[in-house]
Amino acid sequence: MAHEALLQEYEARRAKALAGGGEEKYAKRTAKGVWNARQRIDYLMDPGSFIESGLFGSSGVYPEQADETQTDGKLAGFGRINGRDVCAVINDFTVKGASTSATNSKKVAHMKRVANERGMPLVLIGESTGARLPDAMGSRGMGLLLGNDNTQFRRLREVPTAAAAFGPSFGSSTWLMCQSDFAVMHKGAIMAVSSPGLVSMALGEKVSAEDLGGWRLHAEVTGLIDQFADTEEEVFDLIKKFLSYMPNHHREAPADAPVPAGSGVDMHKVFDILPESRTQVYDMKRVIKCLVDKDTLLELKPRFGKSAVTALARLGGKSVGIIANNPLHRGGALDADACRKIVDFIVLCDSFNIPFVMLVDTPGFQIGTEAERAGAPGKIMNFMNAMTLVTVPHLTVIVRKSYGRAYVCMGGGRHSDEVAAWPSAEVSFMSPDFATKIVHGVSHGEPGFEEALADIRKGADVWGLAAVYAAQSVIKPQDTRDYLIRMLDVYKLRMSKGVGQHLMRSWPTSY
Secondary structure (H helix, E strand, O other): OHHHHHHHHHHHHHHHHHOOOOHHHHHHHHHOOOOOHHHHHHHHOOOOOOEEEOOOOOOOOOHHHHHHOHHHHEEEEEEEEOOEEEEEEEEOOOOHHHOEOHHHHHHHHHHHHHHHHHOOOEEEEEEEOOEOOOOOOHHHHHHHHOOOOHHHOOOOOOOOEEEEEEEEEEOHHHHHHHHOOEEEEEOOOEEEOOOHHHHHHHHOOOOOHHHHHOHHHHHHHHOOOOEEEOOHHHHHHHHHHHHHHOOOOOOOOOOOOOOOOOOOOOHHHHHHHOOOOOOOOOOHHHHHHHHOOOOOOEEEOOOOOOOEEEEEEEEOOEEEEEEEEOOOOHHHOEOHHHHHHHHHHHHHHHHOOOOEEEEEEEOOEOOOHHHHHOOHHHHHHHHHHHHHHOOOOEEEEEEEEEEOHHHHHOOOOOOOOEEEEOOOOEEEOOOHHHHHHHHHOOOOOOOOHHHHHHHHHHOOEHHHHHHOOOOOEEOOHHHHHHHHHHHHHHOOOOOOOOOOOOOOOOOOOOO
């Protein structure tokens, strides 16, 4: 009977823990079309694969609150995503607003530690009110809550980390998004240091939640998120897709995948995407979609630094990064945001053994007061530093123009393993239009301009680059996909089994 009583107590405690904040709170969320934490686990994880860690956790500061702090507001455990083991923390907003406490902080730290030590990707799903008051107040609260386990904030890119923000995501949810390799926001989520209410009390500043930390702000202005989505399903599908390009940990190469039928079928049309006029814009994403395996393109930060494209994809079934100028925005000129976005992506690729390809069509870096105020020189130097530290295979294809210092940053010279160029490529220190004015003293529309421009352009064509072996290959545009697949195979890291040196693995995720 004693054993039976113990088992009954176990079942009662388990049922209470699984009920989270209770049926009433769950029902309110359901009525609003908002998933609860366990529904999110069910969609994210392979069926039956989730095993929970800390189910019976509760407030460690106030034991009398045990009945109202089921799981202490954060669900943690191990599961599988498409057959791969992962560690995960999913906030349960129905329990104290998933506020950060001493107990649930231990859960987060434990999951990070296990992920790093055992080589499993880490998934963090945020929705929270911030630190739990009054637990965190006073010296005792601070001593218990903060600074006791640096595992929570250690970031050496040992395993891929993906995070999502739902609803209000203040405090720790924001910190974890900013630490992650891939961050996605559900539209309607608010990601900020503090809530609008606290901002109003502290500063007397009236601000809407959306203006303070909505998805548009972080997608377009701060660049702190990589993607955004309308539905909960889309958020988790994006996380699954991101992880599909990643290895389990930094000491292995990403897994290969079957090449989808129809990949490369539009390569014969790729040169037609470029306008006849060198000054006319076009969308580089159309070129990229022709090159990569069908339906494998996952763009990161699509609304931030839009003169550059950064994306994960597959080429011949292998994970690859794509970095490209996009003339559709600023003519492809690289501003401070675009430089930061590219550096973030280079660090991601190099840290997780993903080779990358650079597709070049840029007039250079943005100049002027706006650029200087945005710290462009520092961002450009960061870009150059990052390129010198790359240890994964990286190839450059000059599609059209490549001028000035941007030629170096976008892989020119010895900053790529191999440089190829289309016959349309044009390389020079500056735009031929500006050079014509400086050298010949005539501007566009003035007599003799076209003849002087043609003279300047003679030395900028691809053949001069090839003659001095600064381009190792001049290729027909329609052959680009086959060329890249073959050259990535030539340059693969055979002696280290596809693993780079990770010289940038401690580079900050948000700066």
